Amino acid sequence: MRLEKFRGIIPAFYACYDDQGDISEARTNALCDYLYEKKVNGVYVGGSSGECIYQNLDERKAVLTYVANRLKGKMTLIAHVGAPSTRDSIELAKHAATLGYDALSAIPPIYFKLPDSSVCKYWNEIIDATPLDFIIYNIPQTTGYTLTTSLFEKLLANPKVIGVKNSSMPTMDIERFKRVGGDNVVVFNGPDEQYVAGRMMGADGGIGGTYAAMPELFLQANEFFLQGKFEEAKRIQSHINDIIVALCSQNGSMYAVIKEVLNRRGVNIGSVRGPLEGISNEDMGRIDSIISMIDEATQQFCK
Numbered sequence: 001m002r003l004e005k006f007r008g009i010i011p012a013f014y015a016c017y018d019d020q021g022d023i024s025e026a027r028t029n030a031l032c033d034y035l036y037e038k039k040v041n042g043v044y045v046g047g048s049s050g051e052c053i054y055q056n057l058d059e060r061k062a063v064l065t066y067v068a069n070r071l072k073g074k075m076t077l078i079a080h081v082g083a084p085s086t087r088d089s090i091e092l093a094k095h096a097a098t099l100g101y102d103a104l105s106a107i108p109p110i111y112f113k114l115p116d117s118s119v120c121k122y123w124n125e126i127i128d129a130t131p132l133d134f135i136i137y138n139i140p141q142t143t144g145y146t147l148t149t150s151l152f153e154k155l156l157a158n159p160k161v162i163g164v165k166n167s168s169m170p171t172m173d174i175e176r177f178k179r180v181g182g183d184n185v186v187v188f189n190g191p192d193e194q195y196v197a198g199r200m201m202g203a204d205g206g207i208g209g210t211y212a213a214m215p216e217l218f219l220q221a222n223e224f225f226l227q228g229k230f231e232e233a234k235r236i237q238s239h240i241n242d243i244i245v246a247l248c249s250q251n252g253s254m255y256a257v258i259k260e261v262l263n264r265r266g267v268n269i270g271s272v273r274g275p276l277e278g279i280s281n282e283d284m285g286r287i288d289s290i291i292s293m294i295d296e297a298t299q300q301f302c303k
Ligand SMILES: CC(=O)N[C@@H]([C@@H](O)[C@H](O)[C@H](O)CO)[C@@H](O)CC(=O)C(=O)O
Pocket: 012, 013, 044, 047, 048, 049, 050, 139, 141, 142, 167, 190, 191, 192, 193, 207, 208, 209, 210, 244
């Protein structure tokens, strides 16, 4: 029961900036409202898609506050609090706890390559700082650190550790973490390109950076999976992947492209913060065709 709220489709929340590139409360609210209307199961705030790595502590606290004020009690809220220092991570964790988040999450330490003992200590110090549940964030392709099943097992000794958001590419990692934790943990699929495969390998749901660009498609893929309609789930995944390839094939970063897609849907959340690239004039001309791909797939699969 305690873990039930952590299942399903949980979009990674984007950074919402004004035209000057500052965090915008109004635009954050607009994205909250859009996702609420789409009936997603929750949001993961301040992670990779939230551009956390490019924001200072006050900005990250503000985003956590705005989202909680708008969505608390309406869906599951997970706060990503990973930061370069343990001190800053704890400050963010305590802030999220005062706002009523359902769980915390954090990447491992970045920049210095630290031993497992330091990584374990870092996560445990965040966990000890608040009464909230904790979801480990494993994303080796950006952090350079790979969570092992043995460290996962060790961390699970703390009852506040309820699972892992696994963004590594092998779906076998999902199966291994689920094997270690069983029904007492939630494992989230990270790579959106293999959402259905991740579910097949045991993931309880997903947290993804492209969900908000096409929430209906991911919700439907999840529905097909739950209904045992695996052929349909596979077909919708193929369409999702065509769209992700298009989102990632522009001059601007994937997040900049998604933000322009949302802008054309009436949800203006600004652009991205450098060094991420904004979209080019050339990209601008191709956004409508990406929107058509999303709309056509939605029409085909979501009745
Ligand atoms: C490496 C990376 O950014 N992975 C994304 C994916 O959702 C990714 O955007 C997607 O699979 C497209 O490649 C997520 O796992 C990250 C995420 O959910 C987040 O913290 O924003």
